[in-house]
Amino acid sequence: MKTVALLLLLTGLLAPGQGYKSSYKGSVYFVCPSGQSIGAMASEHSYYHHDRTWVFVCRDTYGRSGCYWTDFANDFEQLILFECPAQHVIAGMSSYYSNTYKDRRWNFYCCKSPSVSANCHWTKYLNNFTEYFLWAVPTANLLVGVHSYHQNQQEDRRWAYKYCERNNR
Template sequence: MRTAGLFLLLTGILANGQELHWENGYDQSLEFKCPAGQSISYIKMFPCITNKPSQHDDRMWEFGCKNTFDSGADCFLSPYVNDSDQTFTYECPPHHIIRGMSSYHSNKHEDCRWQFYCCRSSGQCTANCEWTTDVNCFDEFFHWTVPNQNYLVGAESYHENKHENRRWKYKYCSKVQC
């Protein structure tokens, strides 16, 4: 039943002229970085759903980008923020915004280790930050969009072995001159 629902959802998306463009395949690493001067504007995740509830696989991801930075943004890739099966909360340093995400999938744990690509433009700061509630349920497709006039700065996630999946929260802020 769940597979049929996902099929109908994807069929509806394709019928509306929106093309899906996944950044990775199942059991593959994810390496996504918005073009220079941009940051993540939306995140989509598609879980692998099988007919056997105990059989799980990795997830596929899609991202959108929006103009964010002036020329000459200072960027870096974080170290891994978690080990497999572990909870994490990661925030870019103050006044940095997330430009990309990277993960390495472990078949043994059916989970990923995560890194974040953070950038900052001189003279621009972040303010009025908020955390979302959970943006997804286990084993469900999700699409989360950064609210208008805001920018993604952090992520929090926990893994549950029963579902071999993660639930996600995101932190976003407005951008101000400083």
């Protein structure tokens, strides 16, 4: 229930964004509409499922072209340290779950955008293991990177994100 209310809240805050919510242990496949990139996300961990649900919301990127899916950015239980190439934004995310590893492999949908500046920052970790988190890309910024590591004892990941200022072209 918390994530449904959150999806409604995020969609309202980021209108005209598009929203998506995944299920535990199911595949994640989310791509923002043309002209948008991921502007916010939330994730909730379940001890029972040993997995997270994900909520993604898009917002305007002001120009987007040349989109493509990357190869997987991680193996199960391994580090993710991913950035789209320069002048690209993350406009989609995809993953699949393994019952054996109780983890996911992720790949990303990168799109070229003239709006991305070189002034970029990493967030601190947004969650401790097994905690819920909600994060919106700061206003006038665009999502470009993901950092995450897995811990077997918790059967979960911690997450941080890289964002860059948007050019005013």
